[in-house]
Amino acid sequence: MKEKNPWHTPVTIIITVIGVIAIVALVTVAVLQNRPLPQKYKYGIVLDAGSSHTALYIYEWPAEKDNNTGRVEQTYSCKVKGPGISSYASAPLKAGESLSVCMQEAKQRVPGRRHSQTPLYLGATAGMRLLNSENSSASDKVFQAVEEALQKFPFSFQGARILSGQEEGAFGWITVNYLDDRLKQGLETKGALDLGGASTQISFVSDNYDGSESPDNAVTFRLYGNDYNLYTHSFLCYGKDQALRMTLAQQTQSGPGTINDPCFHPGYTESRNYSVLYDSPCVSDRKPQGPPANFTHIGTGDFQQCQEVVKRIFNSTHCKYSQCSFNGVFQPLLQGPFGAFSAYYFVMNFLNLTDTSIPLEAVREKLGHYCATPWNQLKQQHPKVKLKYLSEYCFSGTYILTLLTEVYNFTSENYPNIKFIREIKGSDAGWTLGYMLNLTNMIPAEAPDSPPLPHAGYVSIVTVIAILLLVLFILSLRPLWPLCSKRPQIV
Numbered sequence: 001m002k003e004k005n006p007w008h009t010p011v012t013i014i015i016t017v018i019g020v021i022a023i024v025a026l027v028t029v030a031v032l033q034n035r036p037l038p039q040k041y042k043y044g045i046v047l048d049a050g051s052s053h054t055a056l057y058i059y060e061w062p063a064e065k066d067n068n069t070g071r072v073e074q075t076y077s078c079k080v081k082g083p084g085i086s087s088y089a090s091a092p093l094k095a096g097e098s099l100s101v102c103m104q105e106a107k108q109r110v111p112g113r114r115h116s117q118t119p120l121y122l123g124a125t126a127g128m129r130l131l132n133s134e135n136s137s138a139s140d141k142v143f144q145a146v147e148e149a150l151q152k153f154p155f156s157f158q159g160a161r162i163l164s165g166q167e168e169g170a171f172g173w174i175t176v177n178y179l180d181d182r183l184k185q186g187l188e189t190k191g192a193l194d195l196g197g198a199s200t201q202i203s204f205v206s207d208n209y210d211g212s213e214s215p216d217n218a219v220t221f222r223l224y225g226n227d228y229n230l231y232t233h234s235f236l237c238y239g240k241d242q243a244l245r246m247t248l249a250q251q252t253q254s255g256p257g258t259i260n261d262p263c264f265h266p267g268y269t270e271s272r273n274y275s276v277l278y279d280s281p282c283v284s285d286r287k288p289q290g291p292p293a294n295f296t297h298i299g300t301g302d303f304q305q306c307q308e309v310v311k312r313i314f315n316s317t318h319c320k321y322s323q324c325s326f327n328g329v330f331q332p333l334l335q336g337p338f339g340a341f342s343a344y345y346f347v348m349n350f351l352n353l354t355d356t357s358i359p360l361e362a363v364r365e366k367l368g369h370y371c372a373t374p375w376n377q378l379k380q381q382h383p384k385v386k387l388k389y390l391s392e393y394c395f396s397g398t399y400i401l402t403l404l405t406e407v408y409n410f411t412s413e414n415y416p417n418i419k420f421i422r423e424i425k426g427s428d429a430g431w432t433l434g435y436m437l438n439l440t441n442m443i444p445a446e447a448p449d450s451p452p453l454p455h456a457g458y459v460s461i462v463t464v465i466a467i468l469l470l471v472l473f474i475l476s477l478r479p480l481w482p483l484c485s486k487r488p489q490i491v
């Protein structure tokens, strides 16, 4: 008689089939449930209303990562045609109109279904700070016009306001360190050096600064579980355009008809209007009495003399703190790497001086050579560069070098710690990203929970467990094995 194979009993077959189905179902559900969803994005728009011009930035981040950050990226930037909004004090409506081309572009770039949830911010910096201090009603009218213009767009407009110098410095520092992934990882931070048209900011963390000396320069943050005591200062009127006005004011104090300016190239001659030059709160109190309407601005192209003229706009005679940069402003010991952006980058990039491993002496020599280049020769060499920019690079380069080495006290040892940067990982260095991250609460105070397993890791673990279960299941049927392996006996 043929002995029945115990594997062929209906109960065993049913149990085996159910077990296999259960395991397959378990793996399938795990894989499907944890499959990465098609990415959905959110957007934010920030308008940087600077003294020299306005720029629009669009940022994008995966929708489900709101609170986890690390992934916000600039996807688009648009330079508004014309001057900064503070220049429209006498025709405020034009300030609003000037934004429309970039805003229309933003409307195209942000998907329509996201328009109403996309926050739109406008932050104004030193140009509006100066206008507000000089004529607050004119500044209010400019803001009113700008707000009315922005409200016409389908975004979620969150208001237009002037950033304080401290905010501008601190948000620039956040941007640089966020993009460098230094905050999330709790790494040593990078200082931020920002040179605008009307103000300049220096922000860094120093071990010898805890905010007790000169508390006005302190900003404290808790980001991703780490505490930071940031030193920051914004020098109003020390952006490169206003600094140029101040050096010209130094040289025209007695109201001459002609000035020989070492910061401009030999052969450069321009007629300038006294009223236009002194039409800024940075210099208006120094306007000479009864000057002629115009003066002739003649370049002599001498870097060393230019540096002497530039140095005169920094007052280092008084300091009530342990140490100061200038104008009696406290500055702790410089520490760590620095990112220098905005005009620092534009100017040093044009001058081919972004490589900070070049010894300072060689940088001075190069600048000396550049400043001495005749104006006509320079125009021929750079036919496509805006004449205003081209004429000012000698002054701007000298100003930057003087500010960094004579005022902030960078030396040959720590000058190489500076990196001149325009952008980091595709996002412009500047205050706008830090501002948006802050207003949208995208940088948590505490470190986010450790991330779950990556998808592939999760699937592998589930598969291994399923295989183990299958093996265990087979082993559990072991009592049937001897029967199964016994050769059927024929009686």
Ligand SMILES: Nc1nc2c(ncn2[C@@H]2O[C@H](COP(=O)(O)OP(=O)(O)OP(=O)(O)O)[C@@H](O)[C@H]2O)c(=O)[nH]1
Residues within 6 Å of the ligand: 049, 050, 051, 052, 053, 084, 125, 126, 127, 195, 196, 197, 198, 199, 200, 239, 240, 241, 342, 343, 346, 347, 350, 389
């Ligand atoms: N060479 C060059 N200079 C530029 C460029 N864009 C802006 N600048 C100049 O660089 C300086 C700083 O520009 P921004 O960083 O836009 O400064 P801003 O926001 O207008 O000024 P603040 O309100 O003081 O922050 C200004 O003098 C601008 O005229 C550029 O593409 N090339």
